Amino acid sequence: MRQAQIFSGSSHPALVEGICDRLGQKQGKAELSKFSNGETSVQILTSIRDQDVYIVQSGSSRINDNLVELLIMISACKGGSAKSITAVMPYFPYCRQSKKKSHRGAITARMVANLLHVAGVSHVITIDLHASQMQGFFKCTVDNLVAEPLIARWIKTHIRNWQEAVVVSKNAGGTKRVTSLADALKLSFGIVTTDRRRFLGHHLHDPYSMAGSMILEKLVDGLNEHQENGSLDSKEDEKKELTSEGVETQDKVESDDTTPNGMAPPPDTPDTPPANDLRRSRTEPTTIAELEEEFTDERARDVITGRLIHGHIVDEEEQQPSPSISAASASATPRLARISGYDGMHSARGGSSDAGDPPEHMMSSFISTTSSFKTQSVIGGHIDVGATSEEEEEDLQDSEVETMVTLVGNVRDRPVFLIDDMIDKSGSWVAAAETVIKRGGATKVYCFATHGLFGDNCLEELESCECIEKIIVTNSFPIDVEKAERSQKLTILDVSSLLSEAIRRNKFGESISQLFMHYD
Template sequence: MRNTLIFAGSSCPALTSQICSNLSMTPASVELSQFANGETSVKILTSIREKDVFVVQSGSPRINDSIMELLILISACKGGSANKITAVLPYFPYSRQSKKKSHRGAITARMLANLLSVAGINHVITIDLHASQMQGFFKCPVDNLHAEPIIARWIKHNVPGWREAVCVSKNAGGTKRVTSLADALKLNFGMVTTDKRRVVSNMSTSMIMRRLDGFIPESELDSDVSRLHLGSEDKPARRDSKAKPSNIQTESKPEPAKESPQSNGITPPRAGHSRQDSQSSPRKSQVMQSPLRTTNDSFTSSPLARAQTLPASRSTPLEEEIEFTDERARDIIHGRLVQGHIVPDNYSSPTQSVMSTSTILDNPDEDPMEMSRTSEYFNPEAHPLGGSVDAGATSDEEEDGFNDPSLEQMITLVGDVKNRTVFLVDDMIDKSGSWIAAAECVVKRGGAKKVYCIATHGLFGGDSLAELQNCDCIDTILVTNSFPIPPEDVQQARKLVVLDLSNLLAEAIRRNHYGESISPLFAHATRD
């Protein structure tokens, strides 16, 4: 390509060399160095006047040095009278900090976009931004390419029986990315979620919440309701557990309303009584307005309670009212996580509930409602943004709970993966905890036969690559070369597969230089 120069940053020289090879070019001469105090120095050794310049620089383990080197190189090209400067960023740094997660948090990705604009950038080419809305941070055009067509092509050529596989998201935030790959391959998809604020069930919470849900087993009406003193100083008398619903006495039993010709034998609801009756019994109105108010003459307004206070013609068996026929519940599987690993159901939990069952049994005179108000259920941890769920934890932040040995978490699998190959998909792999937990969940709980961990950016912070390699539930780790991976790590990791993005980036550079459309780069090949 005439009047075009491609500069290689220090973060990905091998990728830049492969891009230039695909375009039958050589990288432009530039000298990158650092002073003794760590300052970055850039010297361009060729003329760039009125040239179309492309600077290839990705994230790296020395992320801040790479960013400063990119900014200085762009500024040097602008000072050298380049016609157009395009930054090629296979992995955009700080892309996970694209929204505020606390009152005094910073939107670092937007700040970096502003720095690039000040340095003199005219165009940006990147791959799989963590949040596609980040394109609005820039004052220049942004081409956000996707590695999905390359990944889908590899799956079709290298995964046996891929047509029966299932794409699974390892967190709720990645479902859109997973469904996109599932639609491209025409596969089913599922989701794995981890509850990091799991509350160990206790008697008070379950008893109260089932009343709020409108369901009280008849046995609890006899044994537990007698212990509630909400609004009354006298303890209610114990009722016979074998008594029929029609024998339970309320404060004032209303007379059945007369049937109308259009009612087909069904008595109108209680709201149809005369206004005089409601005014003559103010206590009855007060009891009916408070669903949790319990005295020795009235009890919780649940479906069973309402059925017992209505005439016999409207009473229906309890089994018919609580019958559930949702077949989809069979595709929801729960598991227990301790330090990021699946444990058996009979495993001793390291957590202690705020209020144990023995406390209630030993102190029957204590008010369960007052005790539960001090529990974790009614006093959840405050969200940094005042209760908003928009700023959810990123895939990196959700790893914090896996390092706490005293914390038990609940993991949920939605979808049928039994005897199928599973593709765990996300945009990046940094830490290994959530990947291992999701893989163990689909294998040990869901019954999957093979697990492929698929991501565009393989950051592999710390010892995460070795931990993924040692996990028996993971068969293959598939990433691209958007982020530099040390060659020795690639050789030692037998499960690691690295896809090449040089063809995609080279074609994007060529089309940008000649002013052609890049829409074909987003399409999946019809013949693979």
């Protein structure tokens, strides 16, 4: 390409070599160094006057150094009278911090976009932003490419029975990405969600939770006194009500013995049902079995639930609450039952007060209700603002947090494709894989992601998981060569062809819409 220069940062030189090879372009010469105190120094050694400059710099494990280095390179090229400066950032730094999670939090992704604008960038090319709405942070044009066509092509080429597979999202936030791939491949999709459920004993003694507040304590005491004082009066009121209904019904029958014409009603006229039967037909179910049967839905049979302990699924025969959980929640069960009104409802329907413990499915709803007061302490109370992958990973590893997992979708005897934009920690991936295999009955699990960050021992933990068949990522984020060679399940897809074509089309003013399409 004439009148164009491609410069490489220090984050991913191998990717830049692949881009230049496909474009038949030589890399622009630049000297990148550091002073003794850690300051970054950049010197452009090629004339860039009135030329289109492309600087390829992806995020890496040294993300702060890479970001500052990119900003200095942009400023240096701007000072060198470049015609335009395009930042090619396959993995955009700080893309996970694109929203305010607390009142004193920072929207760091917007700050990075502002820094690029101040440095002098005129165009940004990236791949699979964590949130596509981030494009509104930039004051320049943004090309947010997708790796979905590359992943779909690999699936069709390397998986024999891919037509029978199910595309599954490991959290609720990735449903749009999953449905997009499922529509492209014409496959079914499902969702795996995890729900944090704190122990009841912690909430009842937590001063910051609703269950442990003084207001709720007074409310509970008031309900207890009301139920104790009104237990004897309720039976007498019920007798009076039944008696009054019987008298009214009897008077009505006596007044209606004859028709308006003075003739007796025909003998085959059905008798009026007793008042007690009429009363019972208008009321709710009288037993717990009838109550549970009323809310049974046939579609709910496709929803599979399970329990996670330390991030691993528990077998069905082991899915009983641990003694510590039972002890912590024993004192809380009657109180929560009275708060919800279940205890009084059960007593009114003929049940004894001692046997008025709620069933397991209703108790789980009580747990989630009390835990939501503390977990949804975010701006606006919206769960999407507070739910992050980092918090999910912490909950999976926390022994004091009971995590419930839910699988929506039929995956039995089918391969499963777990999809997300990045793999940083292994907890949620292992939990989702074990859920679809051990509870859903899936045959194999393939993990797909655009950015393979693999923090800490993530790759080793995914490698040791027996439920995971393959791990497929792209080279948008630099992966250590030795770590990749030790893994038997890791497959890395090359995105140099995608980026080089985007650069070429951008240089010659061509449309890039073809890069978003799927080809057989």
